[in-house]
Every structure is written in structure tokens, then in C-alpha cells.
Amino acid sequence: MSMEVVNTVGRRKAAVARVYVKSGKGEITINDRSLQEYFPLEIFQYVVKQPLLVTDNVGNFDIKINLDGGGIKGQAEAARLGIARALCEIDAELRGVLKKNGFLTRDSRIVERKKPGQPGARKKFQFSKR
Secondary structure: OOOOOEEEEEEEOOEEEEEEEEEOOOOEEEOOEEHHHHOOOHHHHHHHHHHHHHOOOOOOEEEEEEEEOOOHHHHHHHHHHHHHHHHHHHOHHHHHHHHHOOOOOOOOOOOOOOOOOOOOOOOOOOOOOO
């Protein structure tokens, strides 16, 4: 199976992950840094690797990710979506297991905008009758 680079995009909140997957020996680079260096916290490393873990593909692909915007958790989850979509493109058989684990769903929850005349999106200034 000679494979070219598969390119997908994952988004979460304000974070965008551009993911490039090619066959290799399991190296994950994010913004030209190693996964361990970019996400020092184990939990986020795990989140990024989840699609590979559930499909038994750890060590089969080299993954290059460009991450932009958002915070650390949003970025990790954006990367997860991108990787899951890429795996789907590579092998359609994996779709079921990825879908069952919810890795193919774009989490559409984003921050609600602040409205004029109030301090936040929903919060109101204290009401005083007189």
C-alpha cells in the first residue's frame, strides 16, 4: 500500500488543526515540535492519540499537525478530530469504531458573543428600581 499524504482539518472552539497523515512509524509532530513537547500534560497527549488507540494504529502513521488558535484543550480536541477524519479517509472500515467513540463529531459549542448593555453574554448589570 503506497500511500500519499492525507490532509484533513479538525476544529474545536477557536482552534484549527491542519493534519497531514502518511504511513510511517508513529511520529507525531505539532507545529514542528514533538507531541510530548507541545502537550506536556499526559491527558492531552492521550486525547490526541485516542483515534489511533481505538483503531490499533499506534506506530503505523507519521502525523504532522499545524495547530492554530484556541486554548490547549480545544487544540488537543481539534487535533483528535483531524486525525479521526484522516483515518477515515485512509481506511473506510475504521469509520464505525471512530463514530461509535464520537471522534467524528464536530463539537459545535463555541463561546456566545457578548451583547451590548450587559457585562457578558447572559449576565446582566444589577437592576435597581430606584
